[in-house]
Amino acid sequence: MDQSELLEAALLAHPSVARLDGRFASYLPGRRVDGVRTDDRRVGVAVVLHPGRPIPEVVDELRATVIAVTGNRPVDVVVADLEDP
Structure with a gap:
């Protein structure tokens, strides 16, 4: 599986994430992964969140999740929107 x-x-396994947003994307053979952009220097993710939790807390958790997968690179987390309840 690609990074x-x-x-x-x-x-997507995080309970506050409703979906990933296409603001960032990675292109794989035959597939586009919306919401994720990686390179050698940094990682960017764009998410749509379920309302109900403080956004800064969720962003910190998502940043930690990304670092656990990719290693210690700077991580840009964009909260593109909140899902309608």
Whole structure:
């Protein structure tokens, strides 16, 4: 499994993430992974969250999830939207 796909699965497993946003994307053979962009220097993720928890706390948790998968690189977390309840 590609690192982008691992990140996709890890982020979608977080209970506050409703879906990933296409603001960032990784292109794999025959597939586009929305919401995830990686390179040698940094990682970017874009998410749509379920409302109900403080956004800064969720962002910290998501950053820790990304670092656990990709190693210690700077992580940009974009909260693109909140899901309608």
